[in-house]
Amino acid sequence: NAGVTQTPKFQVLKTGQSMTLQCAQDMNHEYMSWYRQDPGMGLRLIHYSVGAGITDQGEVPNGYNVSRSTTEDFPLRLLSAAPSQTSVYFCASSRGDRGNTEAFFGQGTRLTVV
């Protein structure tokens, strides 16, 4: 069981470039989320999804797009990268069941925007 897989692990972008961070889970989980982690800020929710075809914004959605065309995949798109998006990004998934379940995390993508 691979769990939650994020690619790439590291990425350097130039300001204005776009890219997609990939996230896949093989546990048939309904809930999937993207977080960014910055020093002293903890984890902040960017976007999340409660099932295929359904997405919603978190605390810090500006500059990011998501889609959920399948249960397994939840890619995060940076439309025009900015230095303020330098961060570590984590994808997480969990079963539904009204939220009484734990979240499983990927290993993270460390993104630097120069």
Add this chain to the structure above:
Amino acid sequence: SQQGEEDPQALSIQEGENATMNCSYKTSINNLQWYRQNSGRGLVHLILIRSNEREKHSGRLRVTLDTSKKSSSLLITASRAADTASYFCARRNQGGKLIFGQGTELSVKP
């Protein structure tokens, strides 16, 4: 911000001592969860306590929840150097969002 507050932000103790971390939140919850993050790694779930529970144990971990005070605490007993990590509380709000606190950095010195 929807984030809860955790304190202390950093905690340094000797091996064998107990470590206590606290978490407060502002809105009603379905459950409260605690996670651990080793440096440079993803988060790992430790324990979940439902809103109708007051205390839960898992090995050397003890979690309490006081919904009237909107607070929770995580106690690690007989700490080990391998417990050195960041610890986060997280709560599920209405709609299924999992919101994290800012975390406590625990350092256990051998």
